[in-house]
Amino acid sequence: MSATDVLLDGFDRVRQAVEEIVDGLSADQLTHRVDGTANSIAWLVWHLTRVQDDHVADLAGTGQAWTDEGWADRFALPLPAGDTGYGHDSEQVSAVAATADLLVAYHRAVHERTKAYLGDLKATDLPDVVDDAWDPPVTRAVRLVSVLEDDLQHAGQAAFARGLLPEG
Secondary structure (H helix, E strand, O other): OOHHHHHHHHHHHHHHHHHHHHOOOOHHHHHOOHHHOOOOHHHHHHHHHHHHHHHHHHHHOOOOHHHHOOHHHHHOOOOOOOOOOOOOOHHHHHHOOOOHHHHHHHHHHHHHHHHHHHHHOOHHHOOOEEEOOOOOOEEHHHHHHHHHHHHHHHHHHHHHHHHOOOOO
């Protein structure tokens, strides 16, 4: 199994988790905020997908599905088109609302782009430095693992939030 196969497997697991987490949830359940302040399931899934879309598009040198495929228009969020959710305050978290179908469809679109990118990636591409603003500089492999780790953390948070949804 190659390094890109491992990354593909990891991103497949994120996709599966996203689909399982939002399955059967209503819009109210998706936007429910535990204790009234925690990130909602809708926000967590949207954010992890936006970050994956943003970072993989940057690595691939392409546009993002969010803007190129019209997802920003379909979601119609009161946020700038380039927003990924990083640093959102409570009001911005509350502004992210979507149906389970819309969240899954956007995530699948980003997942397909991620699979296509990883399918074209060679092992010799992984050590390329993609961001020298850090010490040590960030390689393509490190960036991909970072996105995967962030996705899995947010998916875990969304699964936990689902388990805390009020009955009824």
